Amino acid sequence: MEANQFRDFGKAMIDYVANYLENIRERRVLPTVEPGYLRPLLPSEAPQKPDTWQEVMADIEKVIMPGVTHWHSPKFHAYFPTANSYPAIVADILSDGIACIGFSWIASPACTELEVVMMDWLGKMIGLPEEFLACSGGKGGGVIQGTASEATLVALLGAKARAIHHVKKEHPDWKDADIAEKLVGYTSSQSHSSVERAGLLGGVKLRGLPTDESNRLRGDTLERAIKEDREAGLIPFYVVATLGTTSSCTFDNLEEIGPVCNVNKVWLHIDAAYAGAAFTCPEYRYLMKGVEMADSFDFNPHKWMLVTFDCSAMWLKDPNWLVDAFNVDPLYLKHDQQGSAPDYRHWQIQLGRRFRALKIWFVLRLYGVENIQKHIRKQIGLAHHFEDLVKSDDRFEVTEEVLMGLVCFRLKGQSNEVNERLLKRINARGTIHLVPSKIREMYFLRMAVCSRLTEKEDMDLSWKEVRESADDILGE
Amino acid sequence: MEANQFRDFGKAMIDYVANYLENIRERRVLPTVEPGYLRPLLPSEAPQKPDTWQEVMADIEKVIMPGVTHWHSPKFHAYFPTANSYPAIVADILSDGIACIGFSWIASPACTELEVVMMDWLGKMIGLPEEFLACSGGKGGGVIQGTASEATLVALLGAKARAIHHVKKEHPDWKDADIAEKLVGYTSSQSHSSVERAGLLGGVKLRGLPTDESNRLRGDTLERAIKEDREAGLIPFYVVATLGTTSSCTFDNLEEIGPVCNVNKVWLHIDAAYAGAAFTCPEYRYLMKGVEMADSFDFNPHKWMLVTFDCSAMWLKDPNWLVDAFNVDPLYLKHDQQGSAPDYRHWQIQLGRRFRALKIWFVLRLYGVENIQKHIRKQIGLAHHFEDLVKSDDRFEVTEEVLMGLVCFRLKGQSNEVNERLLKRINARGTIHLVPSKIREMYFLRMAVCSRLTEKEDMDLSWKEVRESADDILGE
Incomplete structure (x- = not known):
């Protein structure tokens, strides 16, 4: 690949990533593929002669995206957040260039x-x-x-x-x-x-x-x-x-x-x-x-x-x-x-x-300490907002003090099995994604505020998913 | 940073990296800075308010480049190669976007x-x-x-x-x-x-x-x-x-x-x-x-x-x-x-x-097996070319069989100290960069073919540097 092709390909990828992140809410947060989905989509060996970069670009939606769990969707609440920001992506281009x-x-x-x-x-x-x-x-x-x-x-x-x-x-x-x-x-x-x-x-x-x-x-x-x-x-x-x-x-x-x-x-x-x-x-x-x-x-x-x-x-x-x-x-x-x-x-x-220090340098300079503080405070605020929603429904309890961007909750007075069914139902509906945990034999659900794009409306939607799943489970 | 700024910033960085790599021969391969050079160039704390991305871009040449050892210069022959290619850089943008x-x-x-x-x-x-x-x-x-x-x-x-x-x-x-x-x-x-x-x-x-x-x-x-x-x-x-x-x-x-x-x-x-x-x-x-x-x-x-x-x-x-x-x-x-x-x-x-498999996928598809073979064979050929140059000069000996992209050589019949002086002289001239090694108390120089941009003329230049440094050392 020559430098001029790289200029075109690289810029096309910048646009692809910007479009992906700006429209990430529209994608199903958790993929529906089964193990082994990808192998039949690819040749069994590397090609002898080069493909074009346009062919590779086209395959991203065909081969990769159907199997991606969208960690940066505001509907992703599993594990803990993993970071993603524009300044860090650009810093990595420089790091890869210097290599x-x-x-x-x-x-x-x-x-x-x-x-x-x-x-x-x-x-x-x-x-x-x-x-x-x-x-x-x-x-x-x-x-x-x-x-x-x-x-x-x-x-x-x-x-x-x-x-x-x-x-x-x-x-x-x-x-x-x-x-x-x-x-x-x-x-x-x-x-x-x-x-x-x-x-x-x-x-x-x-x-x-x-x-x-x-x-x-x-x-x-x-x-x-x-x-x-x-x-x-x-x-x-x-x-x-x-x-x-x-x-x-x-x-x-x-x-x-x-x-x-x-x-x-x-x-x-x-x-x-x-x-x-x-x-x-x-x-x-x-x-x-x-x-x-x-x-x-x-x-x-x-x-x-x-x-x-x-x-x-x-x-x-x-x-x-x-x-x-x-x-x-x-x-x-x-x-x-x-x-x-x-x-x-x-x-x-x-x-x-x-050369990873470049990422820190770009992020700290292009956000500034104030905006990083704002980001942390906003996400903790969103967790408290979700906490309030849970507490407003008598069927639920918040099981741990909410200090950061994580809310631990469960159906009050219900067995672990019922709460496990609730989690499976929420994930099966496909709109949001959570993972559970267990402390001293008590099973509970974890709602982590993950995506930097998360807004109050996203938490409201997530709560709606939880509430409606509970309606289903408890009505059965 | 908003998506639209990212589009501009990211594309500017793509151009910066393309320009950097296409003109890398013009830079001094090994920097001349002393330990501690960088700290005085930066504020002692992260900024409270964000800088602009244009300010960050401008600082790359001011703060970073003076301290970079250019591993992808055809004048870099130290250690072993580390990879760099356009398809891999673009794959990493996608990997960072999906994150x-x-x-x-x-x-x-x-x-x-x-x-x-x-x-x-x-x-x-x-x-x-x-x-x-x-x-x-x-x-x-x-x-x-x-x-x-x-x-x-x-x-x-x-x-x-x-x-x-x-x-x-x-x-x-x-x-x-x-x-x-x-x-x-x-x-x-x-x-x-x-x-x-x-x-x-x-x-x-x-x-x-x-x-x-x-x-x-x-x-x-x-x-x-x-x-x-x-x-x-x-x-x-x-x-x-x-x-x-x-x-x-x-x-x-x-x-x-x-x-x-x-x-x-x-x-x-x-x-x-x-x-x-x-x-x-x-x-x-x-x-x-x-x-x-x-x-x-x-x-x-x-x-x-x-x-x-x-x-x-x-x-x-x-x-x-x-x-x-x-x-x-x-x-x-x-x-x-x-x-x-x-x-x-x-x-x-x-x-x-x-998500590192993307880099392999992009590289194998956009080079094809044939071009990767061509790359390996070319670099081994360049090592043999350098080997021939060394062997054409009676003052030198090649100390190991050349099988891949590495030539081990030294001044024949000279002490380790003289060969050590040779290495220091070569590096001090600043045009190319080598590191030495030692086996069974015999000190020798290692000429590794590293950059994918390396051509026959680059190896000729590197040999000229070695030869002239030897002239100096032996003439002293």
């Missing part, structure tokens, strides 16, 4: 340096303590990870390296494997499944601790578990606290957990994947009180802050635990400026990395 | 299904045995990972799960940690640093074995190591063989390694990150003879096959070792079609994933 691999400073200084500064911008925006920021001049700093699950694993590996180092000082004869076997980490039973998975991947024990009646992990529960495990000869080394759980958007009590971690020299990682973006608004920062006691913090601008996937923002107070533990530099990766700027390959699982 | 997260089939069926079919297309193109392909109807199939380092780690985790499972059948009373401590994997001393790192991350021993005089890992070396370790009470479980090492583009002897792995029930992973793309041309497939004995295979279309980063193509004969070992499904991720299509989140480290 450098930023594994070391010299491999593209702008890629590393913009990331350092953008992580400072973001950290200041959400009110992180100075110690986490590179501009403080200390050890701390931020890095873009792919996902919050990676950040949890990276922090676990840093915590593991630190714990082994400290134990070896006291027991120089113990082998790494013997120490690793004694390590135990903690998280709440409500934390994301990726935390449990990080334990499996990292090969260490990770205990899911019970929460209080509001589904929060409390300090005394953690303290008791650490004491128990110490007495059993184990070595507590890592805690993951969640700010905004996936099931119910609950916030663990950092003010209680932090001191327990600090006293016991246990690495505290905070997973604020979804809710972290809300700390852009000062009125929500009370929910992260105690953050200064953490060793690492992560939230996803690619969820609620309009930066397209993947862009998970992670800060570490002392990245050296990672850098030193996994540094295996061959000659072809060494360069003269080592040490005077971060070589981000040591901060992550992979070697390669895209 | 679905494909962690399960239902989360966007097209995202999963196109990936399954594209991995079959790619597998057929490079001549992989049927058992690796989903279309064979067996257990096997492909998945897009971010990087080859991730694939190495994922395969290691699968191998670990399989080994623990098998050992437990014989020793039901052994604990996982006790078994993990006995596990030992193998790779050649020439394999990529990320293999050693996967061992560190996965918490298992990984031995670097010596190679033959041509830098290849041989079967008898592996067999001896396995026997030794067995006798010492260890459990051999994993081998990483490399097809196209980073230092010298050497190919391990699969025909010898494969049977040793199979007899000893050791998982064989093949890392063909760079060279795998060459198997699109049947005349290079002799270099992967024995591939049918592997358990997993990975190559990076994002290196040499014109699909932009990140897109690492991995196939597994039996993905269930991964799926079962790390499956931690909460209710909000379950869906009715589970089991009838892959849920790719179980095949990778992260939970989230972009």
Whole structure:
């Protein structure tokens, strides 16, 4: 493909995407295809000779769109939001055009340096303590990870390296494997499944601790578990606290957990994947009180802050635990400026990395902090509006306090089976899409405000779908 | 930003990228900035109110470009190529517009299904045995990972799960940690640093074995190591063989390694990150003879096959070792079609994933297999052209057989220090960029053919730079 064809093709795709997003309400949010739908639509092998770009464009509606779940439809309320914004899309075009691999400073200084500064911008925006920021001049700093699950694993590996180092000082004869076997980490039973998975991947024990009646992990529960495990000869080394759980958007009590971690020299990682973006608004920062006691913090601008996937923002107070533990530099990766700027390959699982800081830069500049705050506040307002609608109908109950853009609700006094039928009915009608969750054997529905295009009328329509589905189910 | 502004901004960026790539030869390949150059060019905080997109566009040349290492300049010969092509850039615009997260089939069926079919297309193109392909109807199939380092780690985790499972059948009373401590994997001393790192991350021993005089890992070396370790009470479980090492583009002897792995029930992973793309041309497939004995295979279309980063193509004969070992499904991720299509989140480290199969689809359709073969053959031809130039000058020697797009060379009979001075001189002149490597204490220079825009004249210019730098160094 020549540059002139690219100019035409690229511009046609810009228009296609603009049209797609501006008219997304008209599409059925969840596709009706069956598994295996796509294979018969394509040849069984790649073509020997090139097709034209016009043929490829025409196939998007034929082959791809029938199988797309439209995450950016205001009728999509499943999981949590994933970000999409025009500035981020344009930034990615530039990132793909430059297409450098930023594994070391010299491999593209702008890629590393913009990331350092953008992580400072973001950290200041959400009110992180100075110690986490590179501009403080200390050890701390931020890095873009792919996902919050990676950040949890990276922090676990840093915590593991630190714990082994400290134990070896006291027991120089113990082998790494013997120490690793004694390590135990903690998280709440409500934390994301990726935390449990990080334990499996990292090969260490990770205990899911019970929460209080509001589904929060409390300090005394953690303290008791650490004491128990110490007495059993184990070595507590890592805690993951969640700010905004996936099931119910609950916030663990950092003010209680932090001191327990600090006293016991246990690495505290905070997973604020979804809710972290809300700390852009000062009125929500009370929910992260105690953050200064953490060793690492992560939230996803690619969820609620309009930066397209993947862009998970992670800060570490002392990245050296990672850098030193996994540094295996061959000659072809060494360069003269080592040490005077971060070589981000040591901060992550992979070697390669895209120029993702451009997305943050474009989004923050082209929205401005004020419009990002406006976006967060509007979506939380829409959740409260839906909450009011649910509460206005005696048949329903809201099961969790609504703090962010998520409303958890169910048919009051009805069995899990009836609520499960309600969910299936709503999704089967095809207008909106929700997913359920379950806490302590209670099944409920989750209404997440996802699309940045969502307006009050969209929430009214979603409520109508829920209400009418309930009429059906209860009338049967 | 409104849709209409996006149309203007996006199209302006398409033109910017086309102009950038078409005129890339005019830019200095390696920037001259010092660490810390960028921070003073930006405000210390994100702006409260939005800037205009025209202001952002203007800052690209002011802030970003002075710090960019131009990987797509025909004067860039460092590391290995990273891909860049117009069809891939346009596919990413669509991927960013749809912006679905494909962690399960239902989360966007097209995202999963196109990936399954594209991995079959790619597998057929490079001549992989049927058992690796989903279309064979067996257990096997492909998945897009971010990087080859991730694939190495994922395969290691699968191998670990399989080994623990098998050992437990014989020793039901052994604990996982006790078994993990006995596990030992193998790779050649020439394999990529990320293999050693996967061992560190996965918490298992990984031995670097010596190679033959041509830098290849041989079967008898592996067999001896396995026997030794067995006798010492260890459990051999994993081998990483490399097809196209980073230092010298050497190919391990699969025909010898494969049977040793199979007899000893050791998982064989093949890392063909760079060279795998060459198997699109049947005349290079002799270099992967024995591939049918592997358990997993990975190559990076994002290196040499014109699909932009990140897109690492991995196939597994039996993905269930991964799926079962790390499956931690909460209710909000379950869906009715589970089991009838892959849920790719179980095949990778992260939970989230972009719609990356679109890039493969666009590139394969808009180039066609023939043009991809042409691209590979042309770049190998350019490497041989450079090889001839080096051999025409008595002061130089080519230190490794040139098989792909990499020429390893040095000043013959000169010390490492002199060759190191040569490299520094070449890079300091600023016209081209190379990185060195070292094997068995011999330092040499690596000339990789990287940019898809590279022509014979570019290689002539690069040779002139090398030759004149040698004149300088030897004349001093």
